[in-house]
Amino acid sequence: MAKMGRQLLFLLLAFSISLFPGLSSARLISPVAVEKSEVYRNTSLLPVKPYVLHERSDAKLLRRVFPEGRWRIDMDYTGEVIRPNFMHFSSRIEEIWDDSENQIPISGLSPGMLIAAAREALNDMYHWLDSNQVSPNSWPSTMAVLRVGEKLYLSSSIKNNGAGFICTFGPTSPTSVALTRCAGANAAIFVSQNAIDEGRIHRIGANCAEIGAVHLYSLDESVKWKGDTNLPAGALIVTYGQYPPVEQQPPVQEVFNPCGGSVQAQPGVPQWGCNRFLQTVGLNFVPRNTPEVPIPIGWRMETKRVCL
8 A cells, every 4th residue: 555655646746747847947956056055155265256157058047945145145026026127136134143152243243344244145146146047237236235233234236127216116115215315305306317317316216235225224124214314323334346247357346335426417417326325314334445354154144034
């Protein structure tokens, strides 16, 4: 009877695979994904160098279940509901423990350690995208790490969101409220090309990693921030990116200062960017040329899945 049961189970499994061929590949992909994730989790031991593309084919996106690396960076799947090809990666760090199981105060992480976290997360994202054979044209170019109190909020820049942040997430979201404050109380905010040309809105539609990280903070169930005040004292953000684009050689990775500056859309109308946004919400940033401080490889992160 037992032998007949095993034979029946085998036949059912074979029949299921014939109907759903993806099941067989999923069985093969999952152990590989776990193995690669475990190996790539040791990114702090890797040299500081740009991510280099592997040979790719035109195979369909695999959509592995497993987030990448010890920061558990993962694709923001809710974006697909918002806009086709929307691409964003994120994570939230709730606790950090050392290899002796002593809790590390997140508020005590140095600016150099935040750089290390952003670099690791950026390359974990690139590893995920490369492994899943996503076209480099859809790769976010930066990763921000926002430290507020005893939590870290990790956000990539937002790719393929041409309509801009305010249009996508609504004018009443806390981050949109803060963006509106950036333009001035008497300046109309419209999500249109004219508004961008006239400098009345973030110069690239507020799709930067800094904006995404602050938005993730505002969505935290323990946070009451509404966008009309400064972030808590001691909040700090760093943005790390790769430029030129990854398909060009040689790519360069470094800390990115907030975008913005003296660029003018037309005479007398300067564009603004994350520089004004960070000032408006009272958020300090880690400047370029700050030395990176490696995070010990034995440290363990307690994370939570978050989406925009």
